[in-house]
Amino acid sequence: MVTLQTVAFAVLCLVAVLRVGSARSNPHARMSWLASVVGALALLTLGSVIPLGVLDGALGGTNLIYLVQNLLATTAFWLVLQAAASQESEDTPHSRRRYWVLGVILVAFSVAFLFIDRGPTSPTFIHDNVDQLAAVLCASIYLAGIGGISLQLMLAVRRRRLVAYWPFVVGGALAIVACINEIVWLFIAHAHAVDARTQALGYALFDPFFYLGVILIVAGILSFTVRKWNRETQMTLAIRQLSRITQRAGLTSATAEDGPATGGPQLSVAYDLLISIHDETVAGRVQLTARERRVLSRAEALVTRELGMAEAR
Amino acid sequence: MTESMWKGGHDIADRCARIFEDNGLGGPRNMEELVTRVSNISGKPVMIEPLGDERWETITALWVSYPASDLVLVRATDTHLYRTHCILHELAHIIYRHPGCSDLASAEVVQSLISDGATVRGRVVNPQAVRVASERSETIEGEAENLARLLGRSLLRPRYAAGEKSFG
Missing domain, CATH: 1.20.1440 (de novo design (two linked rop proteins))
Incomplete structure (x- = not known):
């Protein structure tokens, strides 16, 4: 769904530009500002703005862009979580542990990625290689990481006023649903359990849930900027x-x-x-x-x- | 330019800043928490009652200190913000452990409140030029007003302060 990806990219770019002044003057706002920049870069790697062939071609044309995309997306979600969690405490043992969590997720799916026998650039790289367990594991670890971070984000704002924080809660929930859905359909595809049409329908559910979730979380961030x-x-x-x-x-x-x-x-x-x-x-x-x-x-x-x-x- | 009603200056400001810091008065997030903090400082329960009206004329709040409790009275007819500030002024007196004021004790609206060794102090908004209070009393009122403004500032937090700090 190119349109939603492009909209999400545009919204993230807008938020990053609008909040430059805030990030410069307020150190506490830098984490969430950086999240919007890294998130925008992650969406850029999807190919809806700059063709995927150009981006991946610059990296050798072996789908390395998929790994870059996962690294950026995971980091962006983690930065949003850190910004939300920093409201509770500036430097708690919990926030230090989250560095380890991020590191483990990034290393885990990167290692799995290295075991994939990759072909030429493809926008459906993982789906094309779903027969390889390494591809399924790489995508699943990445998605489980995003889902886990989204769940932590929802937990971090659970005691706050819903009237202001509902975009984080709903956005996080949508991202979790999208991730679980994708993991399930990847394993179904790996097991060849359904026909191609059903499989395509299953995969198609990911984009609307995930990108609407991203847009909502970014809208939640922007709402505080506008309010101020x-x-x-x-x-x-x-x-x-x-x-x-x-x-x-x-x-x-x-x-x-x-x-x-x-x-x-x-x-x-x-x-x-x-x-x-x-x-x-x-x-x-x-x-x-x-x-x-x-x-x-x-x-x-x-x-x-x-x-x-x-x-x- | 009209003269300020409250005595100021660096000495008073410095004392207020020190008392604010030493008593952790930046911690309370609302009036209820602040009153609890003040009560802990004084060792007596603090009660707040909106009671007076325009008949109090230039008295905007009163602090009646009983041996076992402190009572803060404010004019019910004033706006919420102004009333809040007048309460903060009286709480500042309690924090400072200021003495009562004998001049005010003779005022008609106050007399009925004084019993059993109670002392009273009030926030009276008369220009300094027409006041008959002593220099010491002027300093006391200046201290309370200055600390009240610090307390007011610390309670002025955006509704979504934490969110704005991270995402604003």
């Missing part, structure tokens, strides 16, 4: 409007010195402005116009939404 941009834009506008009130009234905004600003400096500035305006109003030093009261009310709703409402862990 949206809030920061609204906050910038609110601060501008509140500052006009304090300037008009000639107020000195009492602002605490440098301190904890969990939600970023904008939230703190808006908070200080709001409290100062309220104080001055109660003290009777400022009379707000109807328009200013509306501005105050809107800005306050924006800040209140964030006050003490941190994500449940």
Whole structure:
């Protein structure tokens, strides 16, 4: 399904470009940004953008591109998992163990790949060589690895608010279904248990499940980026409007010195402005116009939404 | 330019930053957790009640310290955000273990609350120029206000802070 692969590639490229600034300024965001870059490269190796013959030809024309694709895809999924898991803890024994998990998966399917008697470049390389146990094992280990990482991703976000994390849960579930389906049909093909038409139908189920899963996970990542941009834009506008009130009234905004600003400096500035305006109003030093009261009310709703409402862990 | 209502300066800011750090006040993620933390610091239960109204005039919150508990009263008619900040101001007094205020104890709205050796301190938003409080009392209020702003900042977390940190 070239269309879904191309859409997934385009979405990943878009996310990678949009989040360059975030990755530069926020070290915590680099893992997921790198996942989108590596994921885009993995999708590029499928041949829907640059012909497979060109890519694999550059590597000798012996389907080495399939191994590269698997290495990139597994790493991309693992990076997304690390980004999600890093929310729980910066450096736990669990996150260290995951390096080993990644290493074992990569080495395992790479070793199996080396035992495949490979022919010339083919977009259906594994399916063409399904008679070889090494080919079935190589693909199965890779798919089991992706499925396992997807399951860990679902577990990592299970305690979070579903309203924000459902794309990770549904995307992970779709990827797992796709992987299990493909493994089952590879073994069926290896055993020649069904006719060619049924086999083709079985194989065809992989793409829609897998690539929709990928698109959903990437959409989940993007949703946080958009959410942050949206809030920061609204906050910038609110601060501008509140500052006009304090300037008009000639107020000195009492602002605490440098301190904890969990939600970023904008939230703190808006908070200080709001409290100062309220104080001055109660003290009777400022009379707000109807328009200013509306501005105050809107800005306050924006800040209140964030006050003490941190994500449940 | 209108004079700020609260006494500030580097000394007060430094003391607040130290108290914030020493008491682990950046840890609580919401008001409930913060009140528990403050209660642990003071060794007394802290109760918060929205009670007052505009009749309190320029008093926006009160801290009544009983021997066995602390009571924070805020004006029910104020907005959620402003009320929250006024509560934080009173919690800051408790954290600082500030003394009561004799000037405020004579105020009509306060008198009915004082019994059995209770002391009281309130957040009064009068401009410094019209205040009759002592220099020490001004410093105490400045400390509470500064710490309240630090506490407010630490509670201001985006709803999906962890997600935004990794994926934003």
